[in-house]
Amino acid sequence: MRTEDLIHFCAPGRLIIGNGTRRQLPQLLARLGYRSGVIVTDAFFAEKTPWVVEYTEAAEQQGIDTIVYAGGLPDPTTGLCDEATAALREQLGGKQLDHVIALGGGSNIDLAKALCLTLPQGRPISEFTGDIGGCKPLPLIALPTTAGTGSEATPGAILLDPANATKIAVMDNALRPQIALIDPEFTYTCPPRVTADAGIDAFTHAIESFLTLDSAQFERNGNPDPGYSGRSPLTMLFAKESMRLCFAWMERAYKQGDDTEARVGMAYASIYAALSYGTAGLNAGHGIAYAVAGQTHKSHGSTNAVMLPYVLDALCEARQSELVEIATMMGLATGCPEESARRVPVAVRAMIERLDIPSDLKSFGIEEGTLDDLIADALAVTRLAKAFPVADSALAYRQIVLNAWDGRLSGQP
Secondary structure, X not given: OOOOOOOOOOOOOEEEEOOOHHHHHHHHHHHOOOOEEEEEXXXXXHHHOOHHHHHHHHHHHOOOEEEEEOOXXXXXXXXXXXXXXXXXXXXXXXXXXXXXXXXXXXHHHHXXXXXXXXXXXXXXXXXXXXXXXXXXOOOEEEEEOOOOOOHHHOOEEEEEEOOOOEEEEEEOXXXXXXXXXXXXXXXXXXXXXXXXXXXXXXXXXXXXXXXXXXXXXXXOXXXXXXXXXXXXXXXXXXXXXXXXXXXXXXXXXXXXOOOHHHHXXXXXXXXXXXXXXXXXXXXXXXXXXXXXXXXXXOOHHHHHHHHHHHHHHOOOOOOHHHHHHHHHHOOOOOOOHHHHHHHHHHHHHHHHHHOOOOOOHHHHOOOHHHHHHHHHHHHOOHHHHHOOOOOOHHHHHHHHHHHHHHOOOOOOO
C-alpha cells in the first residue's frame, strides 16, 4: 500500500470468463430484464461462423428480440456510425432498444460503444466527441473475439474521422460494458497474424500501464469520475499477471494456433491487461504508435510493437525497480539493477521479432524525412504525453523516435 495513492478503479459491471460461456448469455440477459437488443458485428462473424445465429435463436427462446447489424469494418469511421444509426433506427420503426451486444475485435466493440450513444435519439456521434455530456448510453454487452484489444473493459471508443484522417475519442465510464464475456473459444480460429498483433497489443497494455504515471500525480482536471486515473498497486497486480501469462503463452499461441491452452492463457492475459490499463491509462508507447499508424496505416498491434522497446529503454532510470521486476519474470535479472533493467527492452525487441514484426522504424517503412512530423503528431496526443513519467516528455519522445529509427537500445551488446 502507498498512502498517497488516489485510486478510482472502474471495471465492467459483470466479468465472465470461460470456455463456452457464451451459451449462458441469453439466460443471463433475460434474468436481468433485457428484451430488445441489437448485435453489432461484421460480415465474417455473421456469415462464416455459427455464433450469431446460435445467439439470436437462443435469445428468442428467452423472449429477447435481436436485430443483427453486420456492417462492422476495421477502424470504424464516424460516417459508418451515423449510417448504422440511421439504418437501425429505420429498421426499429420507433421501437426502443434496451441493450447493445458487440461481437468481434476492438473495431466492432468501438462501433457498438458509439451506437450505444447515438441509437436512442439518432444524434450524430460528433456530438459526443470527448465528453458525452451526461448522456445515458444503452447498456453494452461485449464479446471479444481476439485476445488483445481490451475494449471490453475500457471507457472509450476510438473512431476515424474521414474529414481530417484523425482518430477521435468518445470517452466516459458509462461506456464500459455492463457485461464483458470472455469466451476463449472465440479466439481459436484467429489467424497467426491477428494472433500476434492482438497478443503484443495485450502485452503493451500491461507493461505500459505497469510503468505509467502514479495515481497521485495523474492529472484529473477536477473530474470526479475520471476514465483514466494513473497506476496503483491494484492496477499493477493485474498488469503483472498479464505479463506473466504473455511470457508463457503468447509465442505458443502464435506458432501453434491449435494450442487451446495457449489460447486460454492469452484470453486471460488480455482481460487482465485491460483491467490494468482501463484505469491506469497508457502513455508514450501508444502516443507515438498512433503517429506511426497515421503514416503507415499498419495494424495497431504492430505499430505498438515497433515502438515498445525504445519506450521501455527511455524508462530505465525513472522506472528501474519496476523493470528489474520484469527482468526477474523473464529470467534476465543480474546482481546489477541497472543492467537488469536495460536487458528488458532488448529481450522485448527479440520477442517482437519472433512474432515476425519489424522492430525498428526504418524497416517498418518510416522515411527519415518524416521523423519531425511524426514526433509532432505524437506529442499532439497530450493526454498520453502528460502520463509519460519523465521530466521532459518532448525531449524523451524525440530521442525515442530517433532510437527507434536507428534500432538503437542502450542495453544491446
